[in-house]
Amino acid sequence: MASNKDILLSELEQVKQKAPHIEGVTLEACLPEIVRVHIYVDDMRQMTAVMQFLETYPTEPIVVELKSKTLTEKLLDGVVKICDAEARKYIGQKQIILMINFLKQFLIDNPLCIVNDEVGKVKKELLSDEDRCKLMQSTSQIVLKIKEEEYYMSYKISVPPDYPAKQVQIEMSENNFPDILKTNFVGQAVEIARQCVQPPLKKKPKDPPFEPKPSLYPVCEHLIQQCVKRYAKENCPLCNDRILPRNPEELGRLDKKKRIERVYCGHLFHYFCLYKFMKTPPFAAGKFCPSCGKQIFHEKFKVSAELAEARWAHKQARQRELAEVVDFLE
Ligand SMILES: [Zn+2]
Ligand SMILES: [Zn+2]
Known part of the structure; x- marks a missing residue:
């Protein structure tokens, strides 16, 4: 009967x-001591697998160690565990080629492996129990469903193969x-993603050379914390009442006074509160958000200080006139 060593040598x-023919x-x-292969799917999905053999191989599973310049150690540790479970299915067989193909297929089937650490951070730091985060490996997309009180928003975030160079x-x-x-939520998220990968137009002389940054986490942080979680329960800076009604079904029948106005700084106001605030002096220095x-x-109140002053004075005069008329009639 052939010894284990002979079996390994023939394998x-x-x-x-066979290996050079696998794309x-x-x-x-x-060598009998070590087999080392580099597996390349694309620039981000690549790894080196180091395989070793116990004396009792192939009646024991092959021992695999993984290294990668692009994939995180945490992910690789996880993959090593899967490899071990996989190798146990092949006990008694030639395991090396099976393992190489298994690892290559793993990289092909799991394009989101390149954002493994970011997804972990999103789940840990940004999501609450009611939120959902689903990985769709077949399309390289992450589906988020974020809830706050009675409001919810779902997003599909696609990770391109040349991430993080592309956003x-x-x-x-x-x-x-x-x-x-x-629409604003998404527009700002798109801009945040763009800024992660494109250098600023005006470069400061002391800035270090621009390098693209991973955009997934900043985008999620914006959409989850700065949008859904925040606005679902934001109060008007002027009257301190809720902006969005507790029951989302009431949105369609909001009183004109309670209509939602969004201003440049991102704070939300009731239409009537903002209207009063913008039309009441002082005007000279401009109007400033009481929150920030x-x-x-704001488009609707784009008038100069002088004009606002004149209009206000006119309105006051009209009111005085009316008051005088009322006095006279009494
Ligand atoms: Zn208000
Ligand atoms: Zn503000």
Whole structure:
């Protein structure tokens, strides 16, 4: 009967013939002590697998160690565990080629492996128990469903193969937020993603050379914390009442005074509260948001201080006249 060593040697001969024909696989060492292969799917999905054999191999599973310049150690640790479970299915068989193919297929089937650490951070730091995060490996997309009180918003975030050099793409799906907010949520997220990968137009001389940054986490942080979680229960800075009604079904029948206005700084106001605030002096220095102190720019109130002053004075005069008339009639 052939010894385990003989079995291994004949398997290594077979590996030398077969491995070079597997696309993306480079056989770097093929010795009884160690077999080392580099597996390449694309620039982000690549790894080196180091395989070793116990004396009792192949009646014991092959021992696999993984290294990668692009994939995190945490992910690789997880993959090693899967490898071990997989190798146990092949006990008694030639395991090397099976393992190489298994690892290559893992990289092909799991394009989101390149954002493994970011997804972990999103789940840990940004999501609450009611939120959902689903990985769709077949389309390289992450589906988020974020809830706050009675409001919810779903997003599909696509991770391109050349991530992080290219940014994630954001698509909004089901939600019950008012139109004025939801398009803004996505528009800003797209801009945040763009800024992660494109250098600023005006470069400061002391800035270090620009390098693209991963955009998934910043985009999720914005959509989850700065949008859904925040606006679902935001109060008007002027009257301190809720902006969105507790019951989203009431959104369609909001009183004109309670209509939602969004200003430049991102704070929301009731239409009537903002209207009163903008039309009441002082005007000279401009109007500033009571919450954050930023100047309020708003299409509907785009008038100069002088004009606002004149209109206000005119209105006051009209009211005085009316009051005088009322006095006279009494
Ligand atoms: Zn208000
Ligand atoms: Zn503000």
